[in-house]
Structure formats: C-alpha cells, structure tokens
Amino acid sequence: GTPKQPKNCGSLLEELVEKARQQAPGGQVADYIPALAEVDPEHLGIAVVELDGTVHIAGDAHTPFSIQSISKVFGLAIAMQRMDDVLWERVRMEPSGQAFNSIVQLEWEHGIPRNPFINAGAIVIADVLVSHYSASKTAFVQYVRQLSGNPNIHANHRVWESEKEHGNRNAALAYLMKSFGNIESEVPEVLDHYFFQCSVEMSCIDLAKSLGFLANRGVQPGTEQVICDARSAHRINALLSTSGMYDQSGEFAFTVGLPAKSGVGGGIVAVVPDYGVIAAWSPPLNRFGNPTRAVEMVTQFAERLGLSVYT
Numbered sequence: 534g535t536p537k538q539p540k541n542c543g544s545l546l547e548e549l550v551e552k553a554r555q556q557a558p559g560g561q562v563a564d565y566i567p568a569l570a571e572v573d574p575e576h577l578g579i580a581v582v583e584l585d586g587t588v589h590i591a592g593d594a595h596t597p598f599s600i601q602s603i604s605k606v607f608g609l610a611i612a613m614q615r616m617d618d619v620l621w622e623r624v625r626m627e628p629s630g631q632a633f634n635s636i637v638q639l640e641w642e643h644g645i646p647r648n649p650f651i652n653a654g655a656i657v658i659a660d661v662l663v664s665h666y667s668a669s670k671t672a673f674v675q676y677v678r679q680l681s682g683n684p685n686i687h688a689n690h691r692v693w694e695s696e697k698e699h700g701n702r703n704a705a706l707a708y709l710m711k712s713f714g715n716i717e718s719e720v721p722e723v724l725d726h727y728f729f730q731c732s733v734e735m736s737c738i739d740l741a742k743s744l745g746f747l748a749n750r751g752v753q754p755g756t757e758q759v760i761c762d763a764r765s766a767h768r769i770n771a772l773l774s775t776s777g778m779y780d781q782s783g784e785f786a787f788t789v790g791l792p793a794k795s796g797v798g799g800g801i802v803a804v805v806p807d808y809g810v811i812a813a814w815s816p817p818l819n820r821f822g823n824p825t826r827a828v829e830m831v832t833q834f835a836e837r838l839g840l841s842v843y844t
C-alpha cells in the first residue's frame with residue numbers, strides 16, 4: 534500500500550529509539566562465541582532508506598555489527614542469479630516450524646532443508662556459492678560493498694575464527710546433508726564460507742541501502758542496476774515473509790506484515806515494497822533468536838506508517 538508519511542520520519546525514529554532504551558533488554562546477547570558475548574547490549578540503532586535515496590536514522594545507525602543470518606539474504610540472491618530452478622530441488626520454500634539451527638527435519642526429509650533461511654538451507658546455499666566461484670568469500674564481500682556503496686565493509690576475522698571453533702552443530706547439519714548427496718564441495722570449505730559471511734559487519738545504514746532492490750522489483754535504487762529479475766525479488770520477499778524470522782515468522786507476519794530477516798548479532802532488516810528498507814539493531818535476543826528491541830522498533834515504525842503488505 535501507499536505508506537502514510539509522518540510529518541518528520543527522523544523524529545519518529547528518535548522517539549522509537551528513546552522508547553526502546555526505556556524497555557527491558559528482552560533477553561541476552563548471543564553468547565555462543567566470545568566476540569558476540571562481549572557486545573554492549575545497550576546499542577540501539579535504526580535506519581530507514583527510501584527508494585528515492587532519502588535516509589532517516591536514529592541511535593547507533595552508523596555502527597557496524599555482525600550481520601550473522603542476515604547474510605543469508607545476500608547469499609540467496611547471489612545463488613538465485615547463478616542457478617535456475619534446479620536450486621529448488623536442493624532447498625524447499627516452506628517454513629520449518631523449528632529453531633533456526635534445528636537438525637531433526639533433515640533426517641526424515643532426506644537432507645533437503647525446509648528453506649534457505651534456516652542454517653541447513655543457508656549451508657546448501659553456501660555450497661552453491663563455493664561451487665560457482667573460485668573465490669566465493671571475496672565475491673560475497675564485493676557484492677555487499679557494491680550494494681551498500683560502502684567499500685569498507687569487511688568480515689570480522691575474530692568472529693569468523695570462533696564461529697569455526699564453535700560450529701559443531703552447523704558441521705553436523707552439513708555432514709548429514711553431505712551423506713544425502715546435497716552438499717557438493719568438501720564440508721570444511723562450505724562451512725568456512727558460511728561462517729565467513731556470518732562474520733561480515735555492516736551498519737543499519739549499510740543494510741538498509743543494500744536491500745533496496747528487494748523493495749524495487751530487483752533494481753537497485755540510485756544506481757538503477759538490475760540485481761535480480763522481478764520474479765526473484767518477489768520470491769525472496771515471499772521466503773522472507775514466511776521464514777525470515779525463523780519460528781516467529783508467523784507472528785511477525787501477523788503483527789507487522791513485512792518481509793524481514795533477523796540475525797543473532799541483533800540486526801533485523803524489513804523490506805517495504807515500493808517504499809524502502811528498514812534496518813534496526815539491538816543485541817539482546819528473544820527465545821527465537823530474534824532481537825527483541827529491534828523487532829519492537831520495526832513493529833512500531835511499520836504500524837505508525839501503515840506499511841503492512843497485507844492491508
């Protein structure tokens with residue numbers, strides 16, 4: 534729908550950050566690796582980038598943080614450009630109804646993950662990238678630098694290394710899928726790529742700029758570059774709507790109604806078709822692994838402007 538324009542979008546964002554600051558953190562920061570456990574839980578940031586290039590920000594919108602699972606959106610967009618519909622024989626398009634790192638379905642579903650946004654699915658996508666690029670990690674970083682227009686985006690090597698050290702569950706997912714023939718490359722190489730993309734750091738502004746093409750039928754606003762065709766943009770948004778917020782995707786659709794992706798670094802991006810992209814950051818996570826206060830800021834913003842795609 535056509536969003537209602539508030540008198541001053543910037544001051545609405547300031548208000549939302551201020552409100553969030555007063556709320557309880559709503560959980561703990563991710564602590565499965567030291568580099569994430571050390572992040573200040575009080576960071577709060579939000580950025581809104583409209584299709585015409587207008588940027589609204591409040592709080593720590595310039596501070597880079599670990600994008601973690603938000604990287605799965607970029608990975609999928611690259612893989613869909615490189616591969617035709619046979620991709621969907623290796624990963625499905627159904628919500629999982631399970632935690633993001635769950636392994637149970639993979640056994641009875643013969644190594645085919647439910648969707649590209651749970652870890653198992655993102656590992657299949659990482660395998661696609663490793664198979665299609667001689668330097669998939671470099672390709673990934675170049676992709677996000679180009680989309681965001683920020684040449685300084687890089688991976689945090691400390692996060693990357695400790696993801697690998699603490700990555701036994703992801704390794705289990707990858708080896709189980711390999712046993713079913715759904716991983717082509719060697720598992721350590723695939724995991725190396727997956728952990729690398731999780732460890733990339735971007736700010737709310739970087740993220741909101743990067744995903745503009747999803748709000749604009751595949752064309753990146755500003756540069757007018759075709760990042761993917763309109764059908765792919767539609768499909769990514771559909772998957773984000775049904776699976777982007779893990780086992781809270783139904784509730785998020787119910788209350789907010791926007792395609793969105795979260796990460797355990799505390800980030801969330803939400804796509805508003807024909808309007809722009811919202812990105813918010815607050816490290817403490819709820820029991821689904823979604824960032825409580827960042828989700829709240831996006832929820833309030835979408836509600837105030839009437840942004841739901843389901844209206």
Ligand code: GLN
Nearest residue numbers: 601602633731796797822
């Ligand atoms: N690196 C994390 C993992 O693989 C990313 C998960 C997430 O952000 N939900 O477990």
